[in-house]
Amino acid sequence: MAPEPEPDPVFFECGHCNTRVQGKEHGRYDFYLEDMPFAEERVLVSCGNCKWPNLIGREFYGTLGGTDQWGEWRVHPATTRTFGPDVPKAVRKTYDEAQVNLRSGSFLSTALMCRRSIELLAKDQGATKGDLAKKLAKLQEEGVIDLRLFEWADALRLAGNDAAHEDDADYDISKEDADDLITFTEAIIDYVYIYKARFDEFRARRPKRTHPPQSSARKTGTRTKATGRAGTPVVEH
Numbered sequence: 001m002a003p004e005p006e007p008d009p010v011f012f013e014c015g016h017c018n019t020r021v022q023g024k025e026h027g028r029y030d031f032y033l034e035d036m037p038f039a040e041e042r043v044l045v046s047c048g049n050c051k052w053p054n055l056i057g058r059e060f061y062g063t064l065g066g067t068d069q070w071g072e073w074r075v076h077p078a079t080t081r082t083f084g085p086d087v088p089k090a091v092r093k094t095y096d097e098a099q100v101n102l103r104s105g106s107f108l109s110t111a112l113m114c115r116r117s118i119e120l121l122a123k124d125q126g127a128t129k130g131d132l133a134k135k136l137a138k139l140q141e142e143g144v145i146d147l148r149l150f151e152w153a154d155a156l157r158l159a160g161n162d163a164a165h166e167d168d169a170d171y172d173i174s175k176e177d178a179d180d181l182i183t184f185t186e187a188i189i190d191y192v193y194i195y196k197a198r199f200d201e202f203r204a205r206r207p208k209r210t211h212p213p214q215s216s217a218r219k220t221g222t223r224t225k226a227t228g229r230a231g232t233p234v235v236e237h
């Protein structure tokens with residue numbers, strides 16, 4: 001009996017140790033259903049570096065110059081994040097597009113879509129005047145984002161500007177930078193629409209405390225016996 005042809009080796013970025021490796025294959029399932037534009041595969045692989053399992057999705061795009069062309073992405077641990085209705089549709093859609101661009105290796109477009117996500121978030125949060133730098137400053141002023149997130153958002157703005165205006169034809173953004181831009185964008189969306197809203201709801205459910213607010217303690221420089229640090233009021237339980 002003729003030996004089975006060797007399956008294509010799968011190279012992927014491990015979702016556990018973030019190293020790009022050739023996976024050791026443990027199983028492959030290929031399938032094509034009527035409503036699918038292309039055939040797909042799922043390949044169970046272990047990482048050559050940290051040994052943890054990953055599930056890789058592959059989609060067949062056709063052949064080019066006699067070579068099969070496949071799109072690849074990691075199914076588990078998941079690389080894509082889907083937001084629900086808490087996030088405005090325009091922001092959600094733009095962020096999804098940034099993720100698709102990242103997955104297909106279009107890093108400049110990833111930077112553009114990340115910047116646009118932040119632009120739409122600022123608009124939704126009522127910052128409509130001036131350029132994006134001014135809008136972000138206003139969001140920070142009003143406490144919609146804190147200083148650290150302001151810095152991240154500003155980095156996204158600048159990377160997006162470079163992606164849009166750099167006239168060097170070879171200018172590109174590295175995969176690492178594009179990855180980081182996605183992470184920052186996701187964190188800002190999470191903070192504004194998910195965590196902040198949840199924390200506000202949580203606080204509203206809690207009984208009111210009567211101790212003095214922290215800011216007045218800081219102003220008078222009171223020291224507390226419990227910590228000896230200035231301006232740290234002790235909460236009595």
Ligand SMILES: [Zn+2]
Nearest residue numbers: 014017047050
């Ligand atoms: Zn690994």
